[in-house]
Amino acid sequence: MELTTIRELYKNRDSYMDQKVTIGGWVRSIRGSKAFGFIVVNDGTFFEPLQVVYHDKMDNFAEISKLNVGAAVIVTGTLVATPQAKQPFEIQADTVEVEGASAPDYPLQKKRHSFEYLRTIAHLRPRTNTFQAVFRVRSLTAYAIHKFFQERGFVYVHTPLITGSDCEGAGEMFQVTTMDLNNVPKNEDGSVDYSKDFFGKETSLTVSGQLNGETYAQAFRNIYTFGPTFRAENSNTTRHAAEFWMIEPEMAFADLDDNMFVAEAMLKYVINYVLENAPEEMNFFNSFVDKGLLERLHNVVSSDFARVTYTEAVELLEKHNDKFEYKVTWGTDLQTEHERYLTEEVFKRPVFVTDYPKEIKAFYMKLNDDGKTVAAVDCLVPGIGEIIGGSQREDDYNKLKSRMDELGLKEEDYKFYMDLRKYGSTRHAGFGLGFERCVMYLTGMGNIRDVIPFPRTVNNCEL
Amino acid sequence: MELTTIRELYKNRDSYMDQKVTIGGWVRSIRGSKAFGFIVVNDGTFFEPLQVVYHDKMDNFAEISKLNVGAAVIVTGTLVATPQAKQPFEIQADTVEVEGASAPDYPLQKKRHSFEYLRTIAHLRPRTNTFQAVFRVRSLTAYAIHKFFQERGFVYVHTPLITGSDCEGAGEMFQVTTMDLNNVPKNEDGSVDYSKDFFGKETSLTVSGQLNGETYAQAFRNIYTFGPTFRAENSNTTRHAAEFWMIEPEMAFADLDDNMFVAEAMLKYVINYVLENAPEEMNFFNSFVDKGLLERLHNVVSSDFARVTYTEAVELLEKHNDKFEYKVTWGTDLQTEHERYLTEEVFKRPVFVTDYPKEIKAFYMKLNDDGKTVAAVDCLVPGIGEIIGGSQREDDYNKLKSRMDELGLKEEDYKFYMDLRKYGSTRHAGFGLGFERCVMYLTGMGNIRDVIPFPRTVNNCEL
Numbered sequence: 001m002e003l004t005t006i007r008e009l010y011k012n013r014d015s016y017m018d019q020k021v022t023i024g025g026w027v028r029s030i031r032g033s034k035a036f037g038f039i040v041v042n043d044g045t046f047f048e049p050l051q052v053v054y055h056d057k058m059d060n061f062a063e064i065s066k067l068n069v070g071a072a073v074i075v076t077g078t079l080v081a082t083p084q085a086k087q088p089f090e091i092q093a094d095t096v097e098v099e100g101a102s103a104p105d106y107p108l109q110k111k112r113h114s115f116e117y118l119r120t121i122a123h124l125r126p127r128t129n130t131f132q133a134v135f136r137v138r139s140l141t142a143y144a145i146h147k148f149f150q151e152r153g154f155v156y157v158h159t160p161l162i163t164g165s166d167c168e169g170a171g172e173m174f175q176v177t178t179m180d181l182n183n184v185p186k187n188e189d190g191s192v193d194y195s196k197d198f199f200g201k202e203t204s205l206t207v208s209g210q211l212n213g214e215t216y217a218q219a220f221r222n223i224y225t226f227g228p229t230f231r232a233e234n235s236n237t238t239r240h241a242a243e244f245w246m247i248e249p250e251m252a253f254a255d256l257d258d259n260m261f262v263a264e265a266m267l268k269y270v271i272n273y274v275l276e277n278a279p280e281e282m283n284f285f286n287s288f289v290d291k292g293l294l295e296r297l298h299n300v301v302s303s304d305f306a307r308v309t310y311t312e313a314v315e316l317l318e319k320h321n322d323k324f325e326y327k328v329t330w331g332t333d334l335q336t337e338h339e340r341y342l343t344e345e346v347f348k349r350p351v352f353v354t355d356y357p358k359e360i361k362a363f364y365m366k367l368n369d370d371g372k373t374v375a376a377v378d379c380l381v382p383g384i385g386e387i388i389g390g391s392q393r394e395d396d397y398n399k400l401k402s403r404m405d406e407l408g409l410k411e412e413d414y415k416f417y418m419d420l421r422k423y424g425s426t427r428h429a430g431f432g433l434g435f436e437r438c439v440m441y442l443t444g445m446g447n448i449r450d451v452i453p454f455p456r457t458v459n460n461c462e463l
Numbered sequence: 464m465e466l467t468t469i470r471e472l473y474k475n476r477d478s479y480m481d482q483k484v485t486i487g488g489w490v491r492s493i494r495g496s497k498a499f500g501f502i503v504v505n506d507g508t509f510f511e512p513l514q515v516v517y518h519d520k521m522d523n524f525a526e527i528s529k530l531n532v533g534a535a536v537i538v539t540g541t542l543v544a545t546p547q548a549k550q551p552f553e554i555q556a557d558t559v560e561v562e563g564a565s566a567p568d569y570p571l572q573k574k575r576h577s578f579e580y581l582r583t584i585a586h587l588r589p590r591t592n593t594f595q596a597v598f599r600v601r602s603l604t605a606y607a608i609h610k611f612f613q614e615r616g617f618v619y620v621h622t623p624l625i626t627g628s629d630c631e632g633a634g635e636m637f638q639v640t641t642m643d644l645n646n647v648p649k650n651e652d653g654s655v656d657y658s659k660d661f662f663g664k665e666t667s668l669t670v671s672g673q674l675n676g677e678t679y680a681q682a683f684r685n686i687y688t689f690g691p692t693f694r695a696e697n698s699n700t701t702r703h704a705a706e707f708w709m710i711e712p713e714m715a716f717a718d719l720d721d722n723m724f725v726a727e728a729m730l731k732y733v734i735n736y737v738l739e740n741a742p743e744e745m746n747f748f749n750s751f752v753d754k755g756l757l758e759r760l761h762n763v764v765s766s767d768f769a770r771v772t773y774t775e776a777v778e779l780l781e782k783h784n785d786k787f788e789y790k791v792t793w794g795t796d797l798q799t800e801h802e803r804y805l806t807e808e809v810f811k812r813p814v815f816v817t818d819y820p821k822e823i824k825a826f827y828m829k830l831n832d833d834g835k836t837v838a839a840v841d842c843l844v845p846g847i848g849e850i851i852g853g854s855q856r857e858d859d860y861n862k863l864k865s866r867m868d869e870l871g872l873k874e875e876d877y878k879f880y881m882d883l884r885k886y887g888s889t890r891h892a893g894f895g896l897g898f899e900r901c902v903m904y905l906t907g908m909g910n911i912r913d914v915i916p917f918p919r920t921v922n923n924c925e926l
Contacts, residue, residue, distance in 0.1 A: 001716050001890075005684075007616060024716040025684075026887045044684035044715070045616055072887040074716070099716070100858065100888030123675075123879040124886070126682035135679070139619040146609050153470065153508055156602040160917040161624070161691050162637075162706055164924040174625075174661065176637045176668065178695045181647050181655045192644045198637065198695055198705065199924035205639065212586075212917060212926065216598070219589035221468075221488075221507040228624050228691065232641045232661055242661065243625055252507070253464050253487040253537070253562070395563065416586040416926050423587070424489045424535040425563030427464075454623040454675060461627040461662035463675065463879050 007046035022076040029110050032065045047280035051090040063098060069109060070102030115450050122454050122463055133281035134451055137274055138439050144273035145247055148266050155220040159209030164201050165413060173204040174232045205230035210248050211417050217250035217428055218420050224249040236458055238447040243456040250430035256375045256392045259429040260352050263379055263388050264305045271297050274442055290444025296382055303349035310356045316346055333360045339385035350381045363403050365391040384441050390431025397421035470509035485539040492573050495528045510743035514553040526561060533565030578913055585917050585926055596744035597914055600737055601902050607736035608710055611729050618683040622672030627664050628876060636667040637695045668693035673711050674880050680713035680891055681883050687712040699921055701910040706919040713893035719838045719855045722892040723815050726842055726851050727768045734760050737905055753907025759845055766812035773819045779809055796823045802848035813844045826866050828854040847904050853894025860884035
């Protein structure tokens with residue numbers, strides 16, 4: 001259908017002014033009198049709606065007057081400037097065709113609904129202002145991330161979702177099976193006979209694409225993943241979902257400095273892209289969701305991120321232990337309260353914390369010369385705490401092997417990973433960005449359930 | 464690290480000629496004499512490698528001479544033109560640092576390996592010419608798809624992977640669970656007690672994001688999904704994988720014509736993008752994988768796609784039934800042999816086949832006025848057959864309800880989907896593009912296992 005979008009009318013208003021246009025969209029509100037009325041229409045292409053004036057010369061005036069919120073209409077008329085009104089222009093309609101009526105029990109009325117209620121109608125909530133804004137920004141953020149990496153020659157790799165290695169922390173993983181749970185095939189000793197399963201072995205949903213990603217970095221030098229990951233954690237918080245998306249770049253011939261350079265450039269790029277491409281949405285968030293949002297984001301874009309080692313950070317924080325629920329001591333992991341204190345109070349800008357004790361970080365992180373810390377880095381940002389976690393990877397076969405031995409990890413489970421250290425190993429580094437956490441950061445939304453179209457959490461898998 | 468990429472050297476050769484440069488990459492081959500030698504280095508950023516000349520004035524000449532294929536090196540030297548040689552330039556090295564040696568049992572030697580063998584070392588195969596080319600094209604194809612839709616204002620929607628509705632064809636789905644399969648919780652009647660599972664109900668991996676996608680199209684007008692989908696089909700063919708990626712655009716205020724318009728524009732856009740951004744890779748495929756590839760793709764880009772109804776297509780095909788293994792009659796689905804005959808022999812260009820019998824298509828497709836066919840469309844392309852399948856959706860509540868009743872589908876399982884027809888329904892349409900099939904089409908690769916980094920198929924879930 002040849003319809004002009006409301007976005008197009010706003011962006012190129014001069015070429016449409018006093019011209020005939022046809023738009024299609026959904027009724028946000030309607031009020032009428034005996035002779036004429038006003039419909040506010042949103043067509044989903046632009047945050048701002050458009051007012052349509054209809055009148056009793058129309059054949060279907062009675063039908064229009066009875067329209068309910070949510071109805072779909074196709075409007076043809078003249079775009080006219082309205083200098084005296086809040087909105088810049090409106091359509092003086094010639095015709096209003098009803099594409100689809102909206103039943104009287106339409107759950108979204110003009111009044112404000114709570115986020116909790118809207119979660120129960122996930123299929124309708126993108127029709128509200130807040131969720132129009134959230135999910136347009138989510139889309140733009142995803143694209144900005146692809147654009148950033150592609151423009152820099154990174155190769156996008158689809159790492160697998162179903163994985164046969166349960167070495168990533170089995171307790172938190174979802175199992176994938178085609179076996180009949182009413183009648184699970186068993187071996188003679190009573191254990192599950194996984195040879196009868198689809199893959200002939202036990203399989204789960206991935207918690208990270210990093211190890212697979214590293215294999216491609218050792219071929220393409222710079223790669224990134226962007227795909228779903230899964231955690232079967234039984235935690236019902238505002239920051240955890242069972243299914244979420246993650247971005248994991250990995251770079252060969254790169255060290256921890258390179259890692260921080262790319263992470264900082266990426267965050268700034270994504271923020272700028274969203275500010276430029278969704279100004280109406282960002283103003284809305286700043287006004288109605290999180291008052292300090294725009295100031296905070298502009299500050300991040302224009303700051304050089306600070307850098308501090310974990311050891312230095314602990315010294316800084318220990319002086320303020322009276323302020324913290326969890327007291328800081330060297331060797332313990334930083335809590336969100338500590339992270340936020342560092343970035344909001346001490347540095348007042350984003351900060352990279354590096355070189356954590358090896359005991360609190362993953363086995364694949366590169367051991368520093370001190371023998372105690374590893375070349376890890378977390379990026380902390382005001383308002384949220386940790387947004388990125390990464391590291392330089394251990395590229396020395398023997399050091400990696402001995403760390404795995406210490407932790408009781410079996411070499412045969414990681415043969416492909418060890419091969420990377422055997423055949424043309426390079427210093428290399430990478431990081432992970434939780435996509436939903438990034439969208440929360442950009443929008444000021446406080447609950448991860450409100451930035452995922454159809455969120456999956458404990459006891460919740462609707463639609 | 465400050466390294467110049469081989470891509471950069473090829474793209475801006477003039478500014479680097481006779482200058483000092485430093486590159487990092489992996490040894491593809493090495494041959495030496497007592498006084499000097501040649502290393503061919505690939506750094507993963509560009510399809511073509513770079514020749515490096517080293518010599519016995521280097522302190523580590525002995526170490527270099529012993530390097531094996533696959534070793535990682537950092538080379539500093541002068542870029543010099545080689546007008547007499549096959550390659551346009553080489554590096555006369557000052558230093559060759561060994562970043563990581565390659566053990567003598569490196570599985571990739573200079574000789575050509577079979578695709579079958581390379582599948583057994585999925586972590587190393589992207590280091591070969593063919594798979595460098597495949598996975599760079601895969602990355603560019605993914606980006607081209609995002610770019611196409613984002614430039615046209617489509618909103619990218621992440622539809623959920625884990626789904627609680629098994630109404631999409633339960634037999635082919637993977638089940639997702641956190642229950643202990645050694646000891647599945649049971650109800651008193653002996654059935655599985657899914658209230659004990661993570662989501663409190665039976666859940667599976669999605670086979671399509673379409674129904675969820677439609678809910679967002681009714682809010683944003685134009686949306687697309689791009690994410691993994693899963694099929695637990697026990698079919699061991701060159702075209703089926705258990706885990707693959709799919710693109711599903713969905714458009715409100717759009718009919719079957721709009722659907723075809725967007726599908727044709729998208730395919731042409733993606734082909735052009737890959738031809739422009741990976742000319743070396745595409746020439747390689749054309750020379751070594753599929754001789755007619757470039758001619759075929761150029762033909763697609765410059766053709767208007769043909770359009771024919773299913774009924775017309777069947778009439779055309781019935782005349783040639785002697786050529787087919789499966790005979791064509793009205794009412795049966797078209798097989799690949801028929802699809803290819805239509806696009807390759809009859810039309811000699813891509814063709815949209817529309818208006819299929821309702822019995823062989825999905826319940827949600829819009830019933831045509833004849834009461835027998837639905838507004839479905841398949842796009843067939845030379846060399847492959849069906850690459851896209853789509854339809855206008857049934858937007859009439861009552862017609863959809865009666866079709867569901869005919870098929871025994873329960874309304875309560877589709878409440879959210881029916882709501883879209885109750886509250887502001889619009890004519891709308893969409894299609895699905897299998898991403899891997901698209902990459903196979905663009906590269907000429909014949910086996911889906913060779914276009915997925917870590918493929919998952921029956922009895923195969925390695926790495």
